Amino acid sequence: MSAGDFLRGLLSLFFPERCPFCDGISVGGEPCESCEQSGLPPGEVRQLPVPLRFGSCRCVTSYLYEGRVREAILRFKFRGRRDYAPALGRALAETLRRSAGLRGAYLVPVPVSKRRLRERGYNQALLLAKEAARELGIPCRELLEKTVDNRAQHELQRSDRLLNARNVYRVKKGNAIPGAAILIDDVVTTGNTLAECVKTLREAGLEVRCCAALASKGLRRPRGVEKTGKP
Ligand SMILES: [Zn+2]
Numbered sequence: 001m002s003a004g005d006f007l008r009g010l011l012s013l014f015f016p017e018r019c020p021f022c023d024g025i026s027v028g029g030e031p032c033e034s035c036e037q038s039g040l041p042p043g044e045v046r047q048l049p050v051p052l053r054f055g056s057c058r059c060v061t062s063y064l065y066e067g068r069v070r071e072a073i074l075r076f077k078f079r080g081r082r083d084y085a086p087a088l089g090r091a092l093a094e095t096l097r098r099s100a101g102l103r104g105a106y107l108v109p110v111p112v113s114k115r116r117l118r119e120r121g122y123n124q125a126l127l128l129a130k131e132a133a134r135e136l137g138i139p140c141r142e143l144l145e146k147t148v149d150n151r152a153q154h155e156l157q158r159s160d161r162l163l164n165a166r167n168v169y170r171v172k173k174g175n176a177i178p179g180a181a182i183l184i185d186d187v188v189t190t191g192n193t194l195a196e197c198v199k200t201l202r203e204a205g206l207e208v209r210c211c212a213a214l215a216s217k218g219l220r221r222p223r224g225v226e227k228t229g230k231p
Pocket residue numbers: 019020021022023024031032033034035036
């Protein structure tokens with residue numbers, strides 16, 4: 001046993017690793033048996049609303065944003081649970097392995113503003129991208145930065161999200177690199193944020209292969225749930 005293994009073993013006695021979906025103790029932080037068997041809602045493929053002149057782009061997701069998946073992402077994103085990143089990143093890597101060509105590809109996380117980074121202490125999309133890239137053996141590059149501190153998309157109505165996401169990203173200087181980018185985010189709702197990132201990269205002459213997010217919400221209503229109008 002190496003010193004690193006010993007230390008990790010010791011640490012896990014005091015801070016046992018947790019299943020991200022129920023926060024129960026789980027070896028290696030993997031999704032536990034109960035969560036696996038409960039049938040985590042599988043993700044989907046959708047087209048992003050990229051302006052026509054910038055071509056089309058699809059987004060693949062690992063899960064639907066419901067139930068345990070939603071709770072896991074809320075803890076990961078807003079309650080400081082960075083320790084979920086390896087397990088969630090592996091799930092995203094598995095989705096990419098199944099549904100995207102990876103030859104010559106590298107992962108690019110959707111950036112957050114400097115203010116958001118200070119508040120939260122980390123960019124959840126970067127953590128996911130790093131873990132997924134390590135799992136897939138491809139590079140992760142932080143090519144984009146957010147230049148405008150706009151309101152968080154989840155705070156806005158669907159109709160306001162398109163304008164809110166427009167022209168808020170730019171490619172960092174000196175980043176002309178070969179290969180094709182796969183953009184990574186945690187949750188996709190309207191797809192406006194990812195579409196804007198695709199546009200920004202393609203405008204700068206970079207190739208974008210597709211996008212991937214851990215979960216998607218909003219477009220497909222869960223079966224059996226009808227939209228209820230107010231009386
Ligand atoms: Zn679990």
